[in-house]
Amino acid sequence: xxxxxxxxxxxxxxxxxxxxxxxxxxxxxxxxxxxxxxxxxxxxxxxxxxxxxxxxxxxxxxxxxxxxxxxxxxxxxxxxxxxxxxxxxxxxxxxxxxxxxxxxxxxxxxxxxxxxxxxxxxxxxxxxxxxxxxxxxxxxxxxxxxxxxxxxxxxxxxxxxxxxxxxxxxxxxxxxxxxxxxxxxxxxxxxxxxxxxxxxxxxxxxxxxxxxxxxxxxxxxxxxxxxxxxxxxxxxxxxxxxxxxxxxxxxxxxxxxxxxxxxxxxxxxxxxxxxxxxxxxxxxxxxxxxxxxxxxxxxxxxxxxxxxxxxxxxxxxxxxxxxxxxxxxxxxxxxxxxxxxxxxxxxxxxxxxxxxxxxxxxxxxxxxxxxxxxxxxxxxxxxxxxxxxxxxxxxxxxxxxxxxxxxxxxxxxxxxxxxxxxxxxxxxxxxxxxxxxxxxx
Ligand code: ADP
Ligand code: ZN
Numbered sequence: 352x353x354x355x356x357x358x359x360x361x362x363x364x365x366x367x368x369x370x371x372x373x374x375x376x377x378x379x380x381x382x383x384x385x386x387x388x389x390x391x392x393x394x395x396x397x398x399x400x401x402x403x404x405x406x407x408x409x410x411x412x413x414x415x416x417x418x419x420x421x422x423x424x425x426x427x428x429x430x431x432x433x434x435x436x437x438x439x440x441x442x443x444x445x446x447x448x449x450x451x452x453x454x455x456x457x458x459x460x461x462x463x464x465x466x467x468x469x470x471x472x473x474x475x476x477x478x479x480x481x482x483x484x485x486x487x488x489x490x491x492x493x494x495x496x497x498x499x500x501x502x503x504x505x506x507x508x509x510x511x512x513x514x515x516x517x518x519x520x521x522x523x524x525x526x527x528x529x530x531x532x533x534x535x536x537x538x539x540x541x542x543x544x545x546x547x548x549x550x551x552x553x554x555x556x557x558x559x560x561x562x563x564x565x566x567x568x569x570x571x572x573x574x575x576x577x578x579x580x581x582x583x584x585x586x587x588x589x590x591x592x593x594x595x596x597x598x599x600x601x602x603x604x605x606x607x608x609x610x611x612x613x614x615x616x617x618x619x620x621x622x623x624x625x626x627x628x629x630x631x632x633x634x635x636x637x638x639x640x641x642x643x644x645x646x647x648x649x650x651x652x653x654x655x656x657x658x659x660x661x662x663x664x665x666x667x668x669x670x671x672x673x674x675x676x677x678x679x680x681x682x683x684x685x686x687x688x689x690x691x692x693x694x695x696x697x698x699x700x701x702x703x704x705x706x707x708x709x710x711x712x713x714x715x716x717x718x719x720x721x722x723x724x725x726x727x728x729x730x731x732x733x734x735x736x737x738x739x740x741x742x743x744x745x746x747x748x749x750x751x752x753x754x755x756x757x758x759x760x761x762x763x764x765x766x767x768x769x770x771x772x773x774x775x776x777x778x779x780x781x782x783x784x785x786x787x788x789x790x791x792x
Pocket of ligand 1: 444445493564565566567568569587588589590591592593654656676677678679680
């Protein structure tokens with residue numbers, strides 16, 4: 352068997368006892384920096400918290416949680432330490448409601464982040480010398496520059512392709528011999544259609560060999576669909592702006608959960624209602640603490656993302672624990688006809704059906720005072736040809752398969768390709784017209 356290789360061997364296969372010692376050390380220095388910020392300085396002095404409050408990892412649980420609203424309330428820089436003057440870059444989350452969350456980085460922070468992304472890419476199978484095309488928005492969004500610096504740190508020729516313009520993306524892939532792509536999963540499925548239209552076979556006519564997909568919730572079924580369409584493996588990438596961006600947790604070549612880099616983040620999974628830790632292996636809300644950030648430490652951040660720890664050790668030899676695929680944000684859940692539903696449950700059903708095309712949308716509407724769920728699904732073009740006779744059966748079967756999964760019966764609308772609105776960035780899966788009604792009333 353070939354020897355296993357790692358990007359940061361010292362950290363990636365560190366014995367757990369050593370890793371935990373390192374976490375306590377880093378946590379103490381994080382608290383020291385945090386005391387130096389206006390936000391934590393005031394909060395901790397009120398509660399009598401100082402560096403010596405932390406003697407072991409368990410002591411972290413005495414500290415208050417941080418939520419997204421805290422970042423918004425501290426806009427633009429109330430969470431930065433006295434090292435803010437050393438900052439050389441900032442990023443913001445989208446901030447569709449109210450002020451965005453802003454994160455400042457100095458050179459140390461950017462080097463640490465670049466290294467984590469390089470480690471993540473390597474862990475999924477990318478190597479120095481790869482040609483890495485980063486298909487996502489640059490600018491304040493962290494997926495652009497985050498993967499750019501990560502790819503460069505890895506030593507890949509990193510193409511800042513940006514989002515959209517699929518024909519141009521394919522030209523770049525062909526002209527520069529792209530081997531690795533990062534993109535959001537909903538976009539890759541669309542890109543495949545353009546490959547088909549152009550009569551280019553991604554496997555035979557390009558050098559593509561590896562995909563990195565993330566930034567938005569997606570199901571195992573969607574990953575499989577991408578892998579089958581292209582004949583290329585796709586690895587899951589997880590991150591969020593508050594914790595730098597990409598490079599927080601990543602799948603290795605085993606494709607069995609995402610290693611979360613515990614030398615850089617302390618990880619907890621809590622019950623979102625009681626805020627108590629869930630039993631090992633149970634699903635709960637992911638709570639993260641930065642362990643290697645100087646300008647803007649964030650402690651016990653409630654990500655709202657739902658996941659669980661996967662049991663056992665990973666065949667790759669890395670000692671950092673693995674998270675299960677993120678099933679969505681706790682606030683993605685909607686209730687219809689008394690059933691609690693996550694959009695990913697519906698995606699899981701749709702992606703198993705071969706006739707289903709590239710896009711879908713769940714609309715929640717009120718009809719005759721009753722809340723209804725409409726699932727609009729684009730099908731493959733051939734389903735609308737005269738020779739296809741199964742449309743009615745397909746609709747019937749989708750209604751029942753979705754009902755069996757979520758317990759509420761939907762209305763299913765079958766649509767030809769490209770009927771639904773497309774987003775340049777992350778896909779919007781649910782539009783709630785009920786909520787809009789309530790706001791305007
Ligand atoms: P915004 O909040 O503006 O979308 P971010 O880019 O910081 O900005 O989004 C991070 C969020 O995206 C995560 O908290 C999570 O909900 C989602 N996300 C990122 N990567 C994944 C992934 N691989 N699987 C599921 N969800 C993901
Ligand atoms: Zn692994």
